[in-house]
Amino acid sequence: MNHSAAPAVIVTRDLERRFGKIAAVAGVSFSVRRGEVFALLGPNGSGKTTLIRMLCGVVVPSGGEARVLDYDVATESDAIKARVGYMSQRFGLYNKLTVAENLRFYAAIYGVPRHERDDRVDEILEQLGLQDRERQRTGTLSGGWKQRLALACSIVHSPAVLFLDEPTAGVDPFSRRRFWSMIHRLSKEGITVFLTTHYLDEAESADRVALMYDGRLAALDTAANLISAGLRGRIVEIRAPQPLAALNALQSLPGVRDMVSVRSRVRALLNDGLTPNQVQAALDERGVVVDEVRQVAPTLEDVFISLLEGSEEGDRSSFV
């Protein structure tokens, strides 16, 4: 989708937030256009949540500037809060209230006028397929339904921007897919969606992806562009009867930057100077039996790792 003509609704410039001596967000500049689905991808502790909380007007920046819907996050947070929706992985639902009561509560909190409230709640219930569960206590819903209700609550006041902080953490894949189709529908209606995630496949469904690491943006582009242009080096895949032996053998080979073993394969990130043939030769030399060494197309994960690799050890365990 092309949003380059649409006006920017989120603009940050050198945005920074320190907690004591630690910079959770260390100078971040980007802009998000209206109707865009923008994914902020990064490991736990990379500063995603602090960034999203600054944009929502909850955390005050310690440096730089950010504007949401042309309001300053530092001084006009009330105006921002009233016009954006927010949903987090904790859902923020009252378990003792029914589905409809939760919606009505948030509608009142967000200032939906009394005479419009019931119609609006009915509309949202229908839109998200919640009408059959209207009277059910929220505490008895499954994770997928809770997620849907949380999304409903966050858009009950028709916000212009929707912030989603790891909205699909801990939800089954089927519900995740449904959730994403709803996100794309909202974006078609002109709602800007800004989300954080640490699921790489999820980031690929966004219009643009920002890779965040250690409080900074390591890259920002469409997933396709990141994959084609962002990788410094090449990915080879080695099939071997004993992949661990291959992995150990390559450990000391200059030019091998990262390796991961997946079932009977080893996936390796190499410097541009190192070719698959050279890897094959090195393995032969060390007496490791190899079925095949071939160059493969990189994924977003490979790109991310190639970008982080060098900036010490990233917390890769959090990538699925």
Added chain:
Amino acid sequence: MATRTLALIRNEFIHIVRDPYMLMLALIAPVIDLVLFGYAINTTVEHLPTVVMDQADDRLSREFVAGLVNSSIFDVRHRAASASDVRDEIDRGAAKIGIIIAPDFARQLAAGQTASVQVLVDGSDPATAQAALYAIVALGESQSARALSERLARLGLGSTSGGVEVQPRLLYNPSMSGLNFMIPGLLGLGIQLQTIVFTAFSIVGEREQGTLEQLLVSPVRPIELMLGKMVPYVALAFADVIISVAVVVLWFHVVFAGSLLLLVGLSMVFLFAALGLGLFVSTVSQTLGQATQLAFLLQIPSMLLTGFIFPLETMPRPLQDLSQLIPLTYYLRVLRGIMLKGVGADVLWGDIWPMAVLGIAVFALSVSRFRKRM
């Protein structure tokens, strides 16, 4: 602003009503507390099991024993044949008091000598032992006075005129019932505990549930959130004051001497302190478990240092000073003053203003802490 606050209040009431356990705790627990305490705390000493070894067994000694029984403080349960039997009964706990009358009781009295009665008292419960001692010494004195006057009369020296007669009159609590003293205290302590616990639980519960985070990104202001949390629990506290006073007056027949309106009004002043403490607990507790522990920890000085049970006057100076910093100290005096003495705001002023000042200080500190932590 009003819409948001009303939505929050409504939400809180729905939560209270949907939690039958909490509602029961709120409305029935104070009554159960009052009733249990009311019966358990009976500081009047009566019907102490007593063993008597009457070696004289004549008219005068029997009169002495009858005097003991008539005082209704002593219940003569056993007659013992020997001093060691008396001791044995007390050791076994069958009797708390042992009375040994010497064989020459009557003869000594008749001879104008002092007749002695040995009294053994189980001193493991000092309050009871003390009451028993006073009673028995008083009885002995009245008996010897009578014996003296009888002797004087027999010698033709006329009646016993003169002497000092003390006419004590107890004010405010004529039956000297411990219950009357305890009930206003229980009321105050109960309302404090409940307000602290419910306010704190309600906020910490939202933190645990993740809804507090959600409210923070919404247009809800801290003051609206606080009002939303407080109004329902103030209402509950008032309901409790009314219910508790009703139980006290209708069930225990404690005379309610003062103005109910004044009591309710001053309770509002005290609630500032209790709500403030509840807010404070919520700002330092991440989980409901922590909130519970902290609320009960606060309850200990409230029981020991406010005159709830132990009189402040007998405490060491530093503890007395400390008690002056606890709002409940003043509230208890206000409650007792209104309920038992029936005094008005003019008399209670010396307690009202420190209570208000402390209450507002605790409240303001907690509110500012709450705002910062949000």
